[in-house]
Amino acid sequence: MRMPLRDRIALATALPAPLVVALALAPFRTHMTSANLALILVVVVVAVASLGSRAAGVLAALSAAAWFDFFLTRPYQHFTISHGDDITTTLLLLAVGVAVSQLAAHARTLKLVTVTDAAHLARIHETASLVQGGGSPYAVVDQVRQQLVEILGVRACRFEHGTLLGRHPRLEQDGSITVGRAHWDLDKDGWPGEEIELRSSVGGRYVGRFMLQPEPGTAVPSLQTRMVAVSLADQVAGALDTAGPVLDR
Structure with missing residues (x-):
């Protein structure tokens, strides 16, 4: 780094x-x-x-x-x-x-933590307002996708709707990464060298996932930032659950 x-x-x-x-x-x-x-x-x-x-x-x-x-x-x-x-x-x-x-x-x-906290809260509030205001699920997906690229520093991100989830490295609800059933040491090994799955869930049900493409050699964001990413993904699930299906983007 x-x-x-x-x-x-x-x-x-x-x-x-x-x-x-x-x-x-x-x-x-x-x-x-x-x-x-x-x-x-x-x-x-x-x-x-x-x-x-x-x-x-x-x-x-x-x-x-x-x-x-x-x-x-x-x-x-x-x-x-x-x-x-x-x-x-x-x-x-x-x-x-x-x-x-x-x-x-x-x-x-x-000072850095305070500024970061404020920025993260603003993103969460912005997305929540869009969802609660009845915004299009397409708009919610696009907004969160852009936010994930910004806060996680990944190269690209796409959303896949549906419950058929593959076997990719996964960003878990607690901000950790698992590969298969094993815990991945982010501090030691950095991002896994393949796409990472961030699932969107509501009420314990998965409605889709964001596929993250990290830039090789980039710094791994803090645990706090990864938890914000999880929260944003779950807001997408809430929007989709309310509005109905959305096409894969």
């Missing part, structure tokens, strides 16, 4: 960014306290951590502590520290930098 661009940028800058800032601060090291110099480097760590991953933040914290020691504490340009207070400041810089990077990465994750 390819790393997002912002994470790659953060990792690329995690080591050199504190170095550049420490070099810029070197002319002022005799006019500023060690604590103030360390705080400036903490800001750099926070910037890297909020841009990228937790790993980038930790690397930036290690880099900041090392260059603070090398350029901003006596004896200068040596990885040694002569004053006890400077040792304490360096250790605190490292500890605070790592802690802040963890918090920044966690905040980024929470």
Whole structure:
């Protein structure tokens, strides 16, 4: 799975960014306290951590502590520290930098989850409104098919009406994948290398299925996203059960 661009940028800058800032601060090291110099480097760590991953933040914290020691504490340009207070400041810089990077990465994750939740709820509400408003079953099928392509990141998706269901890998109601009777490890193996069946059911009865065609090598969506896909497919079943048969699409 390819790393997002912002994470790659953060990792690329995690080591050199504190170095550049420490070099810029070197002319002022005799006019500023060690604590103030360390705080400036903490800001750099926070910037890297909020841009990228937790790993980038930790690397930036290690880099900041090392260059603070090398350029901003006596004896200068040596990885040694002569004053006890400077040792304490360096250790605190490292500890605070790592802690802040963890918090920044966690905040980024929470923001992503919140945005994703809102988008998923909007899709479910949109489809439910179409069904409850007596929309054409064709329209419901087409809308959900497009939504499944978007949220699951699959290459293509088609709907087959009917109860004669084949033996394809199946996206289950709990968001897991089964191949035959065996559980498929999505985290380890990614998508199965063939079409995946997502059944539409209402009241325990299957009325059709969506056939998903994953793009080889793409990331597997989260369990939450897969559960949303199941919910959308079941809304199609409700629309078909109310409106009657629809031709295979």
